[in-house]
Amino acid sequence: xxxxxxxxxxxxxxxxxxxxxxxxxxxxxxxxxxxxxxxxxxxxxxxxxxxxxxxxxxxxxxxxxxxxxxxxxxxxxxxxxxxxxxxxxxxxxxxxxxxxxxxxxxxxxxxxxxxxxxxxxxxxxxxxxxxxxxxxxxxxxxxxxxxxxxxxxxxxxxxxxxxxxxxxxxxxxxxxxxxxxxxxxxxxxxxxxxxxxxxxxxxxxxxxxxxxxxxxxxxxxxxxxxxxxxxxxxxxxxxxxxxxxxxxxxxxxxxxx
Numbered sequence: 001x002x003x004x005x006x007x008x009x010x011x012x013x014x015x016x017x018x019x020x021x022x023x024x025x026x027x028x029x030x031x032x033x034x035x036x037x038x039x040x041x042x043x044x045x046x047x048x049x050x051x052x053x054x055x056x057x058x059x060x061x062x063x064x065x066x067x068x069x070x071x072x073x074x075x076x077x078x079x080x081x082x083x084x085x086x087x088x089x090x091x092x093x094x095x096x097x098x099x100x101x102x103x104x105x106x107x108x109x110x111x112x113x114x115x116x117x118x119x120x121x122x123x124x125x126x127x128x129x130x131x132x133x134x135x136x137x138x139x140x141x142x143x144x145x146x147x148x149x150x151x152x153x154x155x156x157x158x159x160x161x162x163x164x165x166x167x168x169x170x171x172x173x174x175x176x177x178x179x180x181x182x183x184x185x186x187x188x189x190x191x192x193x194x195x196x197x198x199x200x201x202x203x204x205x206x207x208x209x210x211x212x213x214x215x216x217x218x219x220x221x222x223x224x225x226x227x228x229x230x231x232x233x234x235x236x237x238x239x240x241x242x243x244x245x246x247x248x249x250x251x252x253x254x255x256x257x
Contacts, residue, residue, distance in 0.1 A: 005029050006066055006138060008127065011120035014043045015079035018109050022116055027069060029062040036069065046072070063142050067149065074124070074155055080117050081159050081166075084110065088166055088173070095176045107177055111170055118163045125156035194243040201239060202232040 005028060012023040019042035026037040034052065038045045051068045058064035091107055128135060128149070139146050209216060209228060221227075243249040 004134075004138065006063060006135070008066070008070065008124070010070060010073050010124055011116070012038075012043075012046055012073055013076055013080055013117060013120055015076050015083055017043075018113055019043060019116075022120065025069065025073065027066050029066050032062070034062040034065050058145060058148055059142065061142055063138065063145060067145055067152070070124075071148070071152060074121075074152055074159075077117060077121050077159055078155065080113070081162055084113055084117070084166055085162070088169060092169065092173055095173050095180065104177060104181075107170075107174060111174070114163060114167055114170060118160070118167070121156050121159045121163065125153065125160060128153050128156070190248040194239075194248045197243075198236050198239055201235045205232045205235075 007029075008025075008027045010025050010027070012025050013019075014022070021042060023043055023045065024039045025046070025048075028035040036048055036052075038048070048069055051072055052065040054068060056064070056068060058067050087106075087110055091103075091110060094103070095107075135149065139149065205228060217224075240249065
């Protein structure tokens with residue numbers, strides 16, 4: 001409250017997309033008028049005149065018009081938290097599916113949405129709770145709005161509780177995502193090591209036979225190089241089978257436990 005007038009600064013969040021900075025709506029009620037100031041942020045400014053002039057049970061008083069604006073803002077908060085819940089379910093399913101590589105940008109974009117909405121809803125709720133006495137005095141001249149503002153506070157509390165649950169769920173999703181990234185990196189390193197070993201085996205054989213020893217096996221045998229080459233290939237085939245059996249190569253690579 002500000003000198004017996006309602007003064008509110010609320011973030012105006014777009015429920016359909018992520019923005020770098022939400023818009024703001026500043027509301028100041030007077031005895032006979034209402035002053036609003038808007039900053040649109042990354043979205044088109046909300047049309048406030050239809051809300052102010054709407055024929056509504058909340059009445060045609062400045063405080064009633066202020067309530068209708070705030071109610072529209074809170075309704076967008078509710079739509080946003082429902083959208084976050086739906087997207088969180090999709091991300092959670094994606095992260096815990098071993099056959100799907102999750103979209104990390106989507107995960108961190110979701111965390112930003114939760115952060116924006118949490119700050120917006122919490123600030124508005126704490127503002128009403130911190131000056132509930134002043135709001136009560138202001139509503140003495142318009143008692144019909146008490147129920148509406150009480151419902152708004154209840155809605156903001158419910159949004160805050162749901163966001164707290166969503167944040168914990170998202171923390172688990174992020175932890176699982178980081179574990180998946182580490183697991184994929186370990187599998188990649190095993191595959192790289194297996195490929196390096198396969199290349200090293202014929203390299204070792206070729207290096208031994210290139211050292212000009214006189215008594216090397218098959219060195220003085222006709223077509224001996226064919227048997228040496230076949231032996232190197234057999235070593236590589238055996239190594240491939242061993243690596244595949246251990247899950248280091250191929251489509252049957254095991255996940256880290």
